[in-house]
Amino acid sequence: LLITVLAACGNSGAESSSGEGESASGDSGEAKTIKAGIGLNSDHPQYKGLLKFKEIVEEKTDGAIKVDTYHSGQLGDDRSMTEALQLGTQEVVIPSTAPLANFVPEFSVFDIPFLFPNEQVADEVLDGEVGQELLGKLEEQNLVGLSYWENGFRDLTNSERAVASIDDFDGLKIRTMENDLHLDAFKALGANPTPMAFTELFTAMQQGTVDGQENPYATIYLQKFYEVQDHVSNTHHIYSPFVFLMSKSFYDGLTEDQQKIVKDAAVEAGKHERKLNREANEKYLKQLQEEGMEYTEISDEARQEMVDAVAPVIEDYKSKIGEETVDKVYQAIEDAQK
Numbered sequence: 001l002l003i004t005v006l007a008a009c010g011n012s013g014a015e016s017s018s019g020e021g022e023s024a025s026g027d028s029g030e031a032k033t034i035k036a037g038i039g040l041n042s043d044h045p046q047y048k049g050l051l052k053f054k055e056i057v058e059e060k061t062d063g064a065i066k067v068d069t070y071h072s073g074q075l076g077d078d079r080s081m082t083e084a085l086q087l088g089t090q091e092v093v094i095p096s097t098a099p100l101a102n103f104v105p106e107f108s109v110f111d112i113p114f115l116f117p118n119e120q121v122a123d124e125v126l127d128g129e130v131g132q133e134l135l136g137k138l139e140e141q142n143l144v145g146l147s148y149w150e151n152g153f154r155d156l157t158n159s160e161r162a163v164a165s166i167d168d169f170d171g172l173k174i175r176t177m178e179n180d181l182h183l184d185a186f187k188a189l190g191a192n193p194t195p196m197a198f199t200e201l202f203t204a205m206q207q208g209t210v211d212g213q214e215n216p217y218a219t220i221y222l223q224k225f226y227e228v229q230d231h232v233s234n235t236h237h238i239y240s241p242f243v244f245l246m247s248k249s250f251y252d253g254l255t256e257d258q259q260k261i262v263k264d265a266a267v268e269a270g271k272h273e274r275k276l277n278r279e280a281n282e283k284y285l286k287q288l289q290e291e292g293m294e295y296t297e298i299s300d301e302a303r304q305e306m307v308d309a310v311a312p313v314i315e316d317y318k319s320k321i322g323e324e325t326v327d328k329v330y331q332a333i334e335d336a337q338k
């Protein structure tokens with residue numbers, strides 16, 4: 001099977017890998033193609049950001065690097081696309097950090113519930129020293145982390161009942177990302193969580209395999225989850241970053257100039273994506289209500305009960321994530337708020 005997959009992937013780049021010998025900026029003289037895939041659909045800021053990356057890279061390399069973009073999990077889910085990067089059959093993916101913790105456990109630091117107070121602090125920590133240090137750890141996994149983008153604060157939806165407090169989680173079948181800390185945090189809240197790839201989520205909700213899920217408003221709206229979910233609550237329980245990943249073998253094969261171009265483009269396109277994403281998250285809660293979802297606000301008191309319920313889980317995970325990383329991130333959050 002593996003051979004078939006490799007062969008298939010090798011062929012699909014054919015349209016661009018030959019016959020462009022005269023391109024200016026590539027040392028080899030032959031155009032290189034980046035096959036880039038994401039899980040969300042083409043309406044989502046994640047895709048708009050990817051198109052920005054394509055525009056910058058193709059322009060700055062004078063066509064020596066081409067970017068082919070795929071959305072909606074056309075190339076697979078976060079985990080399988082990340083594996084494709086390791087195998088060298090795909091060049092770029094922009095997964096959530098949560099499934100990435102299966103490759104580099106330290107990334108689970110961002111899965112600590114209620115970690116970041118707001119997006120600005122998240123930006124400072126991710127773009128600062130500790131965030132960049134974490135990107136560096138990806139190299140051991142044959143991956144290059146070029147920048148952080150934003151998925152955003154996650155909010156709960158379900159088809160069973162309005163969730164206003166921790167009691168309302170009781171027994172709810174919640175799909176989580178494939179991440180142990182998420183799974184244990186939802187158990188601590190009293191829910192009945194199931195890890196699942198994003199690509200299977202819509203059908204699982206439609207068929208009632210799960211009652212609910214959690215994602216930022218932009219995703220809930222743009223992926224039309226309101227068609228299969230009745231209730232939404234502003235739990236804001238986790239801030240979810242995206243990481244812009246490139247296959248290390250591809251990156252190593254670029255000229256130094258090209259490496260700088262793709263790195264800068266990943267950063268610049270990420271800024272664009274963050275901006276669009278924040279605008280989206282702001283406007284889509286209202287639109288979800290217009291589509292018929294019932295919105296329930298979580299009071300400060302109710303949220304504090306959730307914070308208390310997950311505290312032992314966080315304690316338990318500190319050593320699994322790595323105490324040093326956890327301490328550094330907490331310190332960076334404190335510094336960002338000074």
Ligand code: TK8
Pocket residue numbers: 038039040077078095096151177197198214215219240
């Ligand atoms: C898309 C995922 C998605 C994430 C999830 O590939 O799995 O729920 O929030 O955005 O990365």
